[in-house]
Amino acid sequence: MLTLYRPDARGWHRLPAGPKTLLLLGLVMTVSLLPAAPATAAGAAALCLACYAVPGTGWRELVRQIRALRWLVIIALAGQLIFLGLEPAVVGTVRILAAILLAALLALTTPVAALLDLFERALRPARAIGADPKRISLLLVVALGSVPTLARLAGEVRDAHRARGAGGGIRSSALAFIVLALKHADDLGDALTARGVR
Known part of the structure; x- marks a missing residue:
């Protein structure tokens, strides 16, 4: 991540x-x-x-x-x-x-490990309603890590459009970004599933 x-x-x-x-x-x-x-x-x-x-x-x-x-x-x-x-x-x-x-x-x-520990400790009371603090903590840390990833993807889309001299403006850039963001989400879901997170 x-x-x-x-x-x-x-x-x-x-x-x-x-x-x-x-x-x-x-x-x-x-x-x-x-x-x-x-x-x-x-x-x-x-x-x-x-x-x-x-x-x-x-x-x-x-x-x-x-x-x-x-x-x-x-x-x-x-x-x-x-x-x-x-x-x-x-x-x-x-x-x-x-x-x-x-x-x-x-x-x-x-560090990510310190954030995970912090969120897990803070969310322990959520066990009373059947929530899993470890999973919620992981979700929060993954969300934090996704922000720079999405920023990087937006930069890659812009650079690719410039390199090709492509037109189309913000509409085609937004479409390309959405496709890449959905692919990232799918890959992230597969990685978490492979590690036993469901």
Whole structure:
């Protein structure tokens, strides 16, 4: 599974997985629940800059993450422009991007094994209703790992269209991306089944 994790021994990497998850979840909720205003978008952007400025991550990593999410940003902005207008669309897109970037810090600075252990411990009470914490934990970690995979697939589709000089615009690109994403999901399902996860 493709992972975002970048080994280091500074900053966010030094925080235990549990407190770090609660802190980043609180930051994401703050960015998501504050009123949709230009000041909120500016605050969300400043918060991202501050969080990525911590040693062990850095603004170069922030730029890399934004580049990986650029198609999501374009789609989110275009969709909101149609229904909301320029200012609310920009504010909403900045908030969405900030929430994703803050959540990505967890995967960037926490090994997959630590995330699995954390989610499994947190979900133990779910056994009371018949849920399997191990399976749910695996699902959550696989979902985190799928974000960079889908970003990579979107980049491959774009590069392939450029290399062929193909036209067709966003419609043909979106169709190719959907086909690749469904193939990835099918391959991932086969891999999990082969490992006894049903």
